Amino acid sequence: MNDYLTIADIIDIARGRRWLIAAGVALFLALALAGSFLMTPIYRAQALLVPANTSSSLGGSSGSSMLGQLGGLASLAGVLLPSDAETDEALALLKSRELTQAFIEENDLMPVLFHKKWNAETGEWRVTGDKVPTLWDAYKYFNRKVRKVYQDKATGHVTLQIEWRDPQVAADWANELANRVNLAMRQRAIDEAARSIRQLNVELAKTQVVSLQQAIAQLVQTQIERQTIAEVREEFAFRILDRAAPPDLDDYERPKPVLYAAVGMFMGFVAGLSLAVMLDRRRVLDAKRRLPEPVVA
Template sequence: LLHAWKMIAGITILCTGLAVAYALYAPEVFKAETLLAPVQEEKTSTSSALSQFGGLAAMAGISIPSDSNVEQVVATLQSRKFLRVFIKEKNLLPILFEEIWDADRKVWIVESKENEPTEQQAVGLFKGLLSIDEDATSGLITLSVSWKDPEVAAEWSNDLVKQLNEQLRGQAIADSKKRVGYLEQELAKTTLQDMRAVLYNLLESEKQKAMLANVNEDFALDVIDPAVVPEQREKPKSKLIVALGCLCGGFLGIFAVFF
């Protein structure tokens, strides 16, 4: 019986020691979080008027663009296209793959050029660092980035939101300018009073959207609480790891003795 207890204790101590070693030497990961609120487009009198003429506009072959929703904004934020641009503009490849990057010589430490990390690989890696959670009750969005450098994690979290707002705002302004030009051409050709009323309202709406987009930096996502440098690491959770190591060691010891 004494031998059995010694074996159980020995295996438990061994597993606990391995867990402690892992907790001490595992790389630290910090999570920076940004709290966001989707920007709700104001319902202006012009927008209300447009709904009355929607049928006539459709008959004339003029499509009234629908407002972007939260799902589209989040999908854009997680898209390969957006993340590829973000990684390229921030020159993140050397940071994401720093274990094979020679910072002094500015070259990749690989056997051939074919082994150099690609933007597609970088996007896949970055997606694993990025987390977006939406509160179903409040509608607020929490964007978080996990990285071993807490300052970098906070910087990326804030920069992602900034770049997304800039990109969507630029797209909205460009689209509005195209529609304004088209509507002005249609207005010059149309003599029907009902159709002219539709075109006037559509034109006013597009000009109003372009004006608001020009002055609103938080175009799609309003920053409620920007990311700050996290002081506490997210991983590894040392206490939990040691506790699990001790528990698993005990079970393994019992299994080894009695089975």
């Protein structure tokens, strides 16, 4: 008898032990569904952002042309002009360690993020020494498990997603992070414009060339406009097209019972079929052992 199983052999075994396979499917299905219902639901809230075009606010196309002509002078004076690079900077800031850790610290989120290690009754960590979570641990966890940022390259739209146990908290965090990056970029623009204006005034006092004085005056005017825009426009880096809203309690992102059920049924089928094949192989081997040994003449 051939010890190798063919597809036909496996089909015959499955037919003969179909109740065993069915029991395996039922068992794993029950375990998968039980696990999905015992897991804490995770909700997703998301905000839709679009990069704010600061350059267009500084005189439109004519302003952009003027800035291009004065770019060389601006670089010599250490002046930062509006550009598309601001969008990349704002996007990087949104995912940055600095902004994330400040958000966690100011909202006292360490006990929230690591609630299993925190004793709410005593207000102390349940763990000691190196096992106590640090801000770096919090940043890595938040960046890996909680916050996700996607940008549509075609439209430039940015989607900020927060996944958390509480739907309202998820929405609040998404909206606050969007506000924080706008506030941080506004303050940077205000500070940079103020430094640029001071430096340009120094350069203006040094030159007696009328054309150069006019060019510097244009740059100063541009920086004043930029500073003013940053001071009055709350949505400076990103315009918030759609603020995050808490999803319904039954609209959770994870777990997905249907997916868990499908995986459980597949694993149950594989486990049941494997056990059926093992039992059949054992039966065949036992039958071989019971055969009488051939008599040598």
